[in-house]
Amino acid sequence: MAEDKIMSEDAIGGYVTENVLASDFKAIYSNTLRLGLTPYDLFMVFGRIKESKPGQAFNDEQCEVRMSPQFFKTMVHQLNGLLRTYETQFGEVRISNQKFEEVLASVRSSVKTQP
Helix, strand or coil: CCCCEEEEECCCCCCEEEEECCCCCCCCCCCEEEEEECCCCEEEEEEEEEEEECCEEEEEEEEEEEECHHHHHHHHHHHHHHHHHHHHHHCCCCCCHHHHHHHHHHHHHHCEECC
16 A cells, blocks of 8 residues: 655654654544653544434544653644734634633643652
8 A cells, every 4th residue: 555645844844844644543533632751751532523312422532642741842833933924814713701611620620749
């Protein structure tokens, strides 16, 4: 099976490099995020809210990504730059204050320290 090749900016070096998608590469859609940390790494668990019964939902966790604090900080810098570029091209991404506070409270409550 031929592997897909894409060109992108490297998050560490800032140079263009060739990236090869692994044969088991998986793209997912996420609308939930659970965060956590240990003394040695940080992690994000991406999920998707699904309805189990009418009026009842659950978080179907899809994947976990773990990284060093150094790479996490680099990634945050890259994500901020990507958001600035998106907003320059397409306009500001708006989140209502109430919704933002709900999201922020959810993120804060999901952060757990692992032993």
